[in-house]
Amino acid sequence: MDDAALREWIGRSETVEDEASLGLIRRLAVLLDRDPMTIGAGMPLPEGWHSVLFGPLAPQSSLGADGHPPKGDFLPPIRLPRRMFAGRRTRFLAPIRIGETVRRTSSIASITPKEGRSGRMVFVTIRHGITPANLDVEAVVEEQDLVFRPMPEAASGGEAASAPAAAEPVPIPAEAHRVAFRPDPVLLFRYSAVTFNGHRIHYDADYTRGIEGYPALVVNGGLTALFLMELAKSRLRRRMTTFTTRNGRPLFVGRPASLVCHAETANRLRLWALGDRERVAVEATAESVS
Numbered sequence: 001m002d003d004a005a006l007r008e009w010i011g012r013s014e015t016v017e018d019e020a021s022l023g024l025i026r027r028l029a030v031l032l033d034r035d036p037m038t039i040g041a042g043m044p045l046p047e048g049w050h051s052v053l054f055g056p057l058a059p060q061s062s063l064g065a066d067g068h069p070p071k072g073d074f075l076p077p078i079r080l081p082r083r084m085f086a087g088r089r090t091r092f093l094a095p096i097r098i099g100e101t102v103r104r105t106s107s108i109a110s111i112t113p114k115e116g117r118s119g120r121m122v123f124v125t126i127r128h129g130i131t132p133a134n135l136d137v138e139a140v141v142e143e144q145d146l147v148f149r150p151m152p153e154a155a156s157g158g159e160a161a162s163a164p165a166a167a168e169p170v171p172i173p174a175e176a177h178r179v180a181f182r183p184d185p186v187l188l189f190r191y192s193a194v195t196f197n198g199h200r201i202h203y204d205a206d207y208t209r210g211i212e213g214y215p216a217l218v219v220n221g222g223l224t225a226l227f228l229m230e231l232a233k234s235r236l237r238r239r240m241t242t243f244t245t246r247n248g249r250p251l252f253v254g255r256p257a258s259l260v261c262h263a264e265t266a267n268r269l270r271l272w273a274l275g276d277r278e279r280v281a282v283e284a285t286a287e288s289v290s
Contacts, residue, residue: 003113006076006078006111006113006122007111009075009076009108009111010108010109010110010111011107011108012074012107012108013105013106013107013108014074014105014106015103015104015105015106016054016057016103016104016106017101017102017103017104017133018053018054018055018101018102018103018104019099019100019101019102020045020050020053020096020097020098020099020100020101020102021098021099022039022040022041022098022099024052024053024194025039025045025049025052025098026039027052027190027194028049028052028194031187031190031191031194032226032227032230039098040098041098041099042097042098042099043097043098044095044096044097044098045095045096045097045098046233047092047229047233047239047240047243048090048225048226048229048230048233048240048243049226050096050130050140050142051195051222051225051226052194052195053102053104053130054104055195055196055197056069056196056197056198058070063198064081065211066081066082066083066199066200066201066207066211066212067197067198067199067200067204068083068198068199074106074108075108075124075146076108076111076124078122078124078148080120080121080122080148080149080150081148081150081151082148082149082150082151082212083146083147083148083199084146084147084148084149084221084247085144085145085146085220085221085222085247086123086145086146086147086246086247087144087145087244087245087246087247088142088143088144088145088225088243088244088245089142089143089242089243089244090140090141090142090143090242090243090244091140091141091142091241091242092139092140092239092240092241092242092243093137093138093139093140093141094132094135094137094138094139095139096130096132096139096140097132100132100133100134101132101133102130102131102132102133102139103130103131103133104128104129104130104131105128105129105131106126106127106128106129107126107127108124108125108126109125109126109127109143110123110124110125111123111124111125112124112125116149118149118150118152119149119150120149120150121147121148121149122147122148123145123146123147124145124146124147124148125143125144125145125146126143126144126146127141127142127143128140128141128142128143128144129141130142151211151212151213152212152213170272170280170283172260172262172272173262175262176260176261176262177231177235177260177261177262178258178259178260178261179231179258179259180257180258180259181224181227181251181257181258181259181273182257183219183223183224183251183253183257184253185203185205185217185253187223188202188203188217188219188220188223188253189202189203191220191222191223191226192220195220195222197220197222199220201214201217201218202217202218202219202220203217205217214250214252215252216252216253216254216255217252217253217254218250218251218252218253219250219251219252219253219257221245221247221282224251224273224281224282225243225245225282225284227259227273228245228259228271228273228282228284228286229243229286231259231261231271232261232269232271232284232286233286235261235263235269236267236269236286236288237266237267237288238267238288238289238290239288239289240286240287240288241287241288241289242285242286242287243284243285243286243287244284244285245282245283245284246282246283246284247281247282248279248280248281248282248283249275249279249280249281250275250281251273251275251281251282252275252276255275255276256275256276257273257274257275257276257281258273258274259271259272259273259274260272260273260274267287267288267289267290268285268286268287268288269285269286269287270283270284270285271283271284271285271286272284
Protein backbone atom coordinates (compact mmCIF):
# COMPACT_ATOMS: atom_id res chain seq x y z
CA MET A 1 0.00 0.00 0.00
CA ASP A 2 1.49 3.36 -1.03
CA ASP A 3 1.61 6.44 1.20
CA ALA A 4 -1.39 8.10 -0.43
CA ALA A 5 -3.53 5.01 0.16
CA LEU A 6 -2.35 4.83 3.77
CA ARG A 7 -3.43 8.41 4.40
CA GLU A 8 -6.98 7.50 3.38
CA TRP A 9 -7.21 5.57 6.67
CA ILE A 10 -6.80 8.74 8.72
CA GLY A 11 -10.08 9.45 10.51
CA ARG A 12 -11.27 5.85 10.52
CA SER A 13 -12.90 5.05 13.86
CA GLU A 14 -14.41 2.24 15.90
CA THR A 15 -16.35 2.05 19.16
CA VAL A 16 -16.23 -0.89 21.56
CA GLU A 17 -17.71 -1.57 25.00
CA ASP A 18 -16.31 -3.28 28.08
CA GLU A 19 -16.96 -3.56 31.80
CA ALA A 20 -14.50 -2.38 34.45
CA SER A 21 -15.25 -5.62 36.26
CA LEU A 22 -14.25 -6.14 39.86
CA GLY A 23 -12.54 -9.47 39.12
CA LEU A 24 -10.40 -8.01 36.34
CA ILE A 25 -9.34 -5.02 38.42
CA ARG A 26 -8.49 -7.25 41.38
CA ARG A 27 -6.27 -9.37 39.14
CA LEU A 28 -4.39 -6.25 38.14
CA ALA A 29 -4.12 -5.28 41.81
CA VAL A 30 -2.34 -8.51 42.74
CA LEU A 31 -0.03 -8.14 39.74
CA LEU A 32 1.02 -4.83 41.34
CA ASP A 33 1.34 -6.45 44.79
CA ARG A 34 -1.75 -4.63 46.06
CA ASP A 35 -4.25 -6.26 48.41
CA PRO A 36 -7.18 -7.16 46.11
CA MET A 37 -9.68 -7.00 48.95
CA THR A 38 -9.09 -3.25 49.28
CA ILE A 39 -10.63 -2.94 45.78
CA GLY A 40 -14.43 -2.81 45.71
CA ALA A 41 -17.26 -2.21 43.27
CA GLY A 42 -18.17 1.46 42.88
CA MET A 43 -14.70 2.70 43.83
CA PRO A 44 -12.87 4.98 41.38
CA LEU A 45 -10.56 3.08 39.05
CA PRO A 46 -6.96 4.10 39.87
CA GLU A 47 -5.36 6.28 37.20
CA GLY A 48 -3.69 4.18 34.53
CA TRP A 49 -5.58 0.98 35.30
CA HIS A 50 -7.82 1.51 32.27
CA SER A 51 -5.03 -0.23 30.34
CA VAL A 52 -6.53 -3.64 31.16
CA LEU A 53 -9.86 -2.74 29.56
CA PHE A 54 -10.84 -3.34 25.93
CA GLY A 55 -8.63 -6.38 25.32
CA PRO A 56 -8.72 -7.31 21.61
CA LEU A 57 -11.55 -9.66 20.66
CA ALA A 58 -10.15 -11.01 17.38
CA PRO A 59 -11.04 -14.69 16.82
CA GLN A 60 -8.19 -17.10 17.47
CA SER A 61 -8.16 -18.22 13.84
CA SER A 62 -7.57 -14.66 12.63
CA LEU A 63 -4.41 -13.92 14.65
CA GLY A 64 -1.14 -13.39 12.83
CA ALA A 65 2.09 -15.31 13.39
CA ASP A 66 3.13 -12.68 15.95
CA GLY A 67 -0.08 -13.14 17.95
CA HIS A 68 -1.57 -9.79 16.95
CA PRO A 69 -5.04 -9.31 15.43
CA PRO A 70 -4.96 -8.81 11.66
CA LYS A 71 -4.47 -5.41 10.11
CA GLY A 72 -6.85 -4.06 7.51
CA ASP A 73 -9.96 -3.73 9.66
CA PHE A 74 -9.34 -0.75 11.96
CA LEU A 75 -5.57 -0.47 11.55
CA PRO A 76 -4.37 0.04 7.97
CA PRO A 77 -2.85 -3.00 6.20
CA ILE A 78 0.74 -1.80 6.56
CA ARG A 79 3.11 -4.33 5.00
CA LEU A 80 5.66 -4.09 7.78
CA PRO A 81 5.44 -7.02 10.21
CA ARG A 82 7.09 -5.75 13.37
CA ARG A 83 4.89 -3.62 15.62
CA MET A 84 6.24 -1.58 18.53
CA PHE A 85 4.74 0.81 21.05
CA ALA A 86 6.43 4.21 20.73
CA GLY A 87 4.67 6.37 23.32
CA ARG A 88 1.46 7.75 24.77
CA ARG A 89 -0.16 10.93 26.09
CA THR A 90 -2.92 10.37 28.65
CA ARG A 91 -5.32 12.79 30.34
CA PHE A 92 -7.48 11.75 33.28
CA LEU A 93 -10.60 13.92 33.19
CA ALA A 94 -13.24 12.13 35.26
CA PRO A 95 -13.48 8.96 37.35
CA ILE A 96 -14.36 5.54 36.00
CA ARG A 97 -16.18 3.46 38.62
CA ILE A 98 -15.26 -0.18 39.13
CA GLY A 99 -18.13 -2.34 37.93
CA GLU A 100 -19.59 0.07 35.39
CA THR A 101 -19.83 -0.29 31.64
CA VAL A 102 -17.50 1.87 29.58
CA ARG A 103 -17.14 2.50 25.88
CA ARG A 104 -14.04 3.46 23.94
CA THR A 105 -14.11 5.37 20.67
CA SER A 106 -10.84 5.10 18.78
CA SER A 107 -9.82 7.02 15.68
CA ILE A 108 -6.69 7.12 13.57
CA ALA A 109 -5.27 10.60 14.06
CA SER A 110 -2.20 10.41 11.81
CA ILE A 111 -0.12 8.07 9.66
CA THR A 112 3.50 9.11 9.05
CA PRO A 113 5.89 7.06 6.89
CA LYS A 114 9.59 7.63 7.57
CA GLU A 115 12.97 6.23 6.60
CA GLY A 116 15.26 5.17 9.46
CA ARG A 117 18.52 3.35 9.97
CA SER A 118 16.75 0.00 9.65
CA GLY A 119 14.74 1.05 6.60
CA ARG A 120 11.14 2.10 6.15
CA MET A 121 8.96 2.75 9.20
CA VAL A 122 5.35 3.85 9.53
CA PHE A 123 4.12 5.69 12.63
CA VAL A 124 0.41 5.50 13.44
CA THR A 125 -1.18 7.68 16.12
CA ILE A 126 -4.50 6.53 17.54
CA ARG A 127 -6.76 8.66 19.73
CA HIS A 128 -8.79 6.75 22.31
CA GLY A 129 -11.62 8.35 24.27
CA ILE A 130 -13.12 6.35 27.13
CA THR A 131 -16.59 7.28 28.37
CA PRO A 132 -18.53 5.66 31.23
CA ALA A 133 -22.01 4.58 30.19
CA ASN A 134 -23.65 7.01 32.63
CA LEU A 135 -21.69 10.05 31.42
CA ASP A 136 -21.71 12.11 28.26
CA VAL A 137 -18.12 13.29 28.69
CA GLU A 138 -14.86 11.42 28.25
CA ALA A 139 -13.21 10.21 31.44
CA VAL A 140 -9.86 9.28 29.86
CA VAL A 141 -8.31 10.51 26.64
CA GLU A 142 -5.20 8.76 25.40
CA GLU A 143 -3.15 9.15 22.24
CA GLN A 144 -0.98 6.16 21.45
CA ASP A 145 1.88 6.06 18.95
CA LEU A 146 2.59 2.76 17.20
CA VAL A 147 5.51 2.14 14.85
CA PHE A 148 5.65 -0.59 12.23
CA ARG A 149 9.05 -1.77 11.04
CA PRO A 150 10.55 -4.57 8.93
CA MET A 151 11.90 -7.72 10.51
CA PRO A 152 15.68 -7.85 11.01
CA GLU A 153 17.56 -9.38 8.10
CA ALA A 154 18.85 -12.12 10.37
CA ALA A 155 17.63 -13.21 13.78
CA SER A 156 20.87 -12.57 15.60
CA GLY A 157 19.61 -12.60 19.17
CA GLY A 158 21.54 -9.38 19.64
CA GLU A 159 20.49 -5.74 19.47
CA ALA A 160 18.51 -6.13 16.26
CA ALA A 161 15.48 -4.93 18.14
CA SER A 162 16.77 -1.53 19.18
CA ALA A 163 14.14 1.18 18.95
CA PRO A 164 13.75 3.24 15.75
CA ALA A 165 15.86 6.04 17.23
CA ALA A 166 18.14 5.15 20.12
CA ALA A 167 17.53 7.35 23.11
CA GLU A 168 20.22 9.92 23.79
CA PRO A 169 21.80 9.92 27.27
CA VAL A 170 19.74 12.01 29.68
CA PRO A 171 21.31 13.71 32.70
CA ILE A 172 19.39 12.35 35.68
CA PRO A 173 19.64 14.37 38.91
CA ALA A 174 21.64 12.62 41.62
CA GLU A 175 18.87 13.23 44.14
CA ALA A 176 16.23 11.48 42.01
CA HIS A 177 14.29 8.69 43.69
CA ARG A 178 15.21 5.25 42.31
CA VAL A 179 13.66 1.80 42.70
CA ALA A 180 14.69 -1.54 41.22
CA PHE A 181 12.53 -2.95 38.44
CA ARG A 182 12.81 -6.72 38.02
CA PRO A 183 10.33 -7.94 35.40
CA ASP A 184 10.42 -11.72 35.07
CA PRO A 185 8.63 -14.09 32.65
CA VAL A 186 5.77 -14.70 35.08
CA LEU A 187 5.08 -10.95 35.43
CA LEU A 188 5.07 -10.54 31.63
CA PHE A 189 2.78 -13.54 31.20
CA ARG A 190 0.30 -12.34 33.82
CA TYR A 191 0.21 -8.84 32.33
CA SER A 192 -0.33 -10.23 28.83
CA ALA A 193 -3.10 -12.42 30.25
CA VAL A 194 -4.90 -9.64 32.13
CA THR A 195 -4.75 -7.38 29.04
CA PHE A 196 -5.48 -10.26 26.62
CA ASN A 197 -2.36 -9.29 24.65
CA GLY A 198 -1.25 -12.15 22.40
CA HIS A 199 1.99 -10.57 21.15
CA ARG A 200 4.47 -13.45 21.36
CA ILE A 201 7.56 -11.34 22.10
CA HIS A 202 6.33 -11.06 25.70
CA TYR A 203 6.03 -14.79 26.51
CA ASP A 204 7.44 -16.98 23.72
CA ALA A 205 11.24 -16.91 24.03
CA ASP A 206 11.92 -19.12 20.97
CA TYR A 207 9.80 -16.91 18.72
CA THR A 208 11.27 -13.75 20.25
CA ARG A 209 14.86 -14.77 19.53
CA GLY A 210 14.45 -16.79 16.37
CA ILE A 211 11.92 -14.73 14.43
CA GLU A 212 12.05 -11.15 15.72
CA GLY A 213 15.74 -11.13 16.63
CA TYR A 214 15.48 -9.90 20.19
CA PRO A 215 18.00 -11.21 22.73
CA ALA A 216 15.34 -12.09 25.34
CA LEU A 217 11.67 -11.63 26.15
CA VAL A 218 10.63 -8.00 25.67
CA VAL A 219 8.96 -6.19 28.56
CA ASN A 220 5.54 -4.88 27.49
CA GLY A 221 5.66 -1.13 26.92
CA GLY A 222 2.31 -0.84 28.69
CA LEU A 223 3.66 -2.74 31.69
CA THR A 224 6.63 -0.40 32.05
CA ALA A 225 4.33 2.61 31.71
CA LEU A 226 2.02 1.16 34.38
CA PHE A 227 4.88 0.77 36.87
CA LEU A 228 6.09 4.30 36.11
CA MET A 229 2.56 5.60 36.73
CA GLU A 230 2.38 3.76 40.04
CA LEU A 231 5.70 5.31 41.05
CA ALA A 232 4.47 8.76 40.00
CA LYS A 233 1.25 8.43 42.00
CA SER A 234 3.24 7.47 45.09
CA ARG A 235 5.30 10.67 44.79
CA LEU A 236 2.64 13.20 43.75
CA ARG A 237 0.76 15.03 46.47
CA ARG A 238 -2.50 15.22 44.53
CA ARG A 239 -4.42 13.28 41.91
CA MET A 240 -2.55 12.68 38.65
CA THR A 241 -4.12 14.45 35.67
CA THR A 242 -1.70 13.79 32.80
CA PHE A 243 0.91 11.19 31.98
CA THR A 244 3.12 10.97 28.90
CA THR A 245 5.75 8.48 27.76
CA ARG A 246 8.31 8.27 25.01
CA ASN A 247 9.82 4.85 24.37
CA GLY A 248 13.47 4.86 23.32
CA ARG A 249 14.52 1.19 23.45
CA PRO A 250 13.17 -2.08 24.82
CA LEU A 251 13.70 -3.52 28.27
CA PHE A 252 14.47 -7.23 28.39
CA VAL A 253 13.77 -9.91 30.96
CA GLY A 254 16.88 -10.98 32.84
CA ARG A 255 18.69 -7.67 32.46
CA PRO A 256 19.02 -5.07 35.24
CA ALA A 257 16.54 -2.21 35.16
CA SER A 258 15.34 0.56 37.42
CA LEU A 259 12.63 3.19 37.64
CA VAL A 260 13.66 6.76 38.46
CA CYS A 261 11.55 9.73 39.53
CA HIS A 262 12.53 13.38 39.98
CA ALA A 263 10.19 16.15 41.16
CA GLU A 264 10.63 19.26 38.99
CA THR A 265 7.85 21.02 40.92
CA ALA A 266 5.30 19.96 43.52
CA ASN A 267 2.89 19.09 40.68
CA ARG A 268 5.23 17.81 37.95
CA LEU A 269 7.52 14.79 37.87
CA ARG A 270 10.00 13.49 35.36
CA LEU A 271 10.49 9.75 35.23
CA TRP A 272 12.73 7.27 33.46
CA ALA A 273 12.92 3.53 33.01
CA LEU A 274 16.59 2.57 32.73
CA GLY A 275 17.88 -0.65 31.27
CA ASP A 276 21.28 -2.27 31.33
CA ARG A 277 24.25 0.12 31.32
CA GLU A 278 21.82 2.80 32.55
CA ARG A 279 20.47 3.38 29.06
CA VAL A 280 17.11 5.13 28.93
CA ALA A 281 14.32 2.85 27.76
CA VAL A 282 11.37 5.13 28.56
CA GLU A 283 11.08 8.82 29.43
CA ALA A 284 7.90 10.03 31.09
CA THR A 285 6.28 13.03 32.71
CA ALA A 286 3.42 13.11 35.21
CA GLU A 287 1.40 16.10 36.38
CA SER A 288 -1.21 16.49 39.09
CA VAL A 289 -3.90 19.01 39.93
CA SER A 290 -2.48 22.19 41.43
